[in-house]
Amino acid sequence: MNIRQEARRMKLAAPKLAAMTNEERNGALREVGLALAAAKEEIFAANEEDLRQARENNISDAVYKRLKFDEGKLKSVIDGIDQLIALPDPVGKVQLYRQMDEGLILKRISCPIGVIGVIFEARPDALVQISSLCIKSGNCALLKGGKETARTNRVLFRVIYESVLKAGLPEGCLVQAELHNEIDELLQCDRDVDLLIPRGSNRFVQYIMNNTKIPVMGHADGVCHIYVDKKADLVQALPIIIDAKTQYTAACNAVETLLIHRDIAEEFLPSLKEELEKNQVKIRASKEVADMIGCETMAEEEFDTEYLELVISIKLVGNTEEAVDHINHFGSHHTDAILTEDQEAAEYFMQMVDSAGVYQNCSTRFADGFRYGFGAEVGISTGKIHARGPVGLEGLMTYKYRIYGHGQIVGDYAEGKKEFHFKDLQ
């Protein structure tokens, strides 16, 4: 397959998909859900084959769990499709409706971005999720999955693509790339691919970001912080810290660094240490902390470390300002929390920390599209352009401006023969 040609073809097909109605797109999603359920034996068999080979390659338990596509995962992706169908149509929303002058009407209307490139490691369920999101939002998708589940991906893609064609969606609206070198080809398609969504490890996403001119939505690092203020409720603080570190250690929104106000260190650190050790969390800390509780020491410049495992960094700070400066310097602008009963300190922290999510008195693990009530999640973005934080369907949308005129020319307005009379009509 020539990815450049496929991308070009897709770009020209994109307006056809964008013009389909919500009923047609929902009909295609319904077809996909039914077809996946009907093809489950074939899907599981292909996945068994992938898993067999993965075991031969001695992959870790965590990766094995991500590769596996079983009844539970199938149910979860089909539920996701049903939820998507129920969501309101993101296409064709009138965002601005303005009279510029008599008989000169301006409308801003939401529309799909066009061609989305999706590159993901492992996780065959991601293939189903992302293609469903693209169908709902009227976007074409060029998909490249991980080679570890190549057989599973192939069956899933075939079932999905056949279903959408059967439902009347345009040919070429979904394409699957299968060869690894096709990733680099895809990264070159900046003329035809409008947006890339990479899903995978820090290193993988960083590689994508560093090697393409196509806009990338996502995040590489997730160095999240919890700052325990001197006015924190210390009883409440412990379960929040444990949840943020251990509830799903490999998640990007898991906490990596604790900043503790120096005034409460002596009181808080011993119980914190006990609780972390009870939960098998290893402590690395500044010398000041290590001197107090006895643990591994770490250098200041290591505070940008994302562990994604049962390890946590701890440092003391003199006030909220110092905590904010540390976070803005070492953090990754993902999600950071303050624990405090002092509302002024909380507001200062939330104003000054330059992150997609700033929380008071709860776990950083809440940074997630489903938990925000968005219904479906495209991913989490640490960029500030386009979409930030957990991104729902709106991250796959843009808009266009329409003007309906009656022969108006700019010269008349430039020369003062006519004047604009702006009036919003909705």
Added chain:
Amino acid sequence: MNIRQEARRMKLAAPKLAAMTNEERNGALREVGLALAAAKEEIFAANEEDLRQARENNISDAVYKRLKFDEGKLKSVIDGIDQLIALPDPVGKVQLYRQMDEGLILKRISCPIGVIGVIFEARPDALVQISSLCIKSGNCALLKGGKETARTNRVLFRVIYESVLKAGLPEGCLVQAELHNEIDELLQCDRDVDLLIPRGSNRFVQYIMNNTKIPVMGHADGVCHIYVDKKADLVQALPIIIDAKTQYTAACNAVETLLIHRDIAEEFLPSLKEELEKNQVKIRASKEVADMIGCETMAEEEFDTEYLELVISIKLVGNTEEAVDHINHFGSHHTDAILTEDQEAAEYFMQMVDSAGVYQNCSTRFADGFRYGFGAEVGISTGKIHARGPVGLEGLMTYKYRIYGHGQIVGDYAEGKKEFHFKDLQ
């Protein structure tokens, strides 16, 4: 000056500027307006010096006009500042206010993007406009102007920066780079600069886009089309075409290509040719057209040409579909118009053409923030990520999510001990 260090310093100062109130930011703008008026003799003298040197270098009349900073331009930038002051505050708007569960509140609040890099050729007025837009929106700006007006820029920058400091804005919120090699340094600052806005020629913008990992907002090409449908009002068509081509030929929204429905070619082409020639517009066309009216022929692959001068490309098409396909293939997704009284053809065209602006029966030259009633314009974007088309202040904004909790942890929701109860509170 070390641009990387400046950018790093600016990144850390950005939250301070972002926390200032609308009154404080407007106060700074008022100070800037007064100081510019007071320093006018010094500004004009510096500009005279730049112009003298420019004349020695034999620059064109068009460029000379752009370099010149006189009473008229000063008045226009000060008027612009007054208009900005009158605009509503873009910072701190609550875009989402949702209860996730009892005592767990989610808010999405607009905030400045942070650090904007602005690179512009010539045009000292752009320096004033863009720094004012950044002040109004609470963004720090790293500015690099063209060397042709280095003296003018230096005075303007000093006056603006001293005024904002006097008004209480944080030190380092504006920085001017003066050396040409500093552009390449700035392009490397992807860790600290959140967005680049280049203003200048096609080639200049293309260079910026091709040589940085920082998101770029703007446009390189502006290959705009007018499609004259078989049901067009041909009397109305001529002034629209002449306006779109000649009212400001060097603008990105000037028309470059005419597509004419074959059924009306014989009737329309002679009067079109006459009108274009009367306005000194040179015609280049497909062989089919050239055979009918006698003009220079051009090859199919040349139809992606952006002339920005008094030259126009003409081609015949068999129907609206063919016009759309031509535009999506050869166009630059900027602004394209259909002239027709057939509303069905118009809706098809506006749905299927993949451009930031799609117009019916008016000039492409309306693509402009002021003409859209946005009050102030950051630029025009042909990208689909973040902002598209003419971009007002909102193109300089992002948002952050705040959660106010009372000790909530994700484990309770994951294990089913608690459930989300989403309720929008506004």
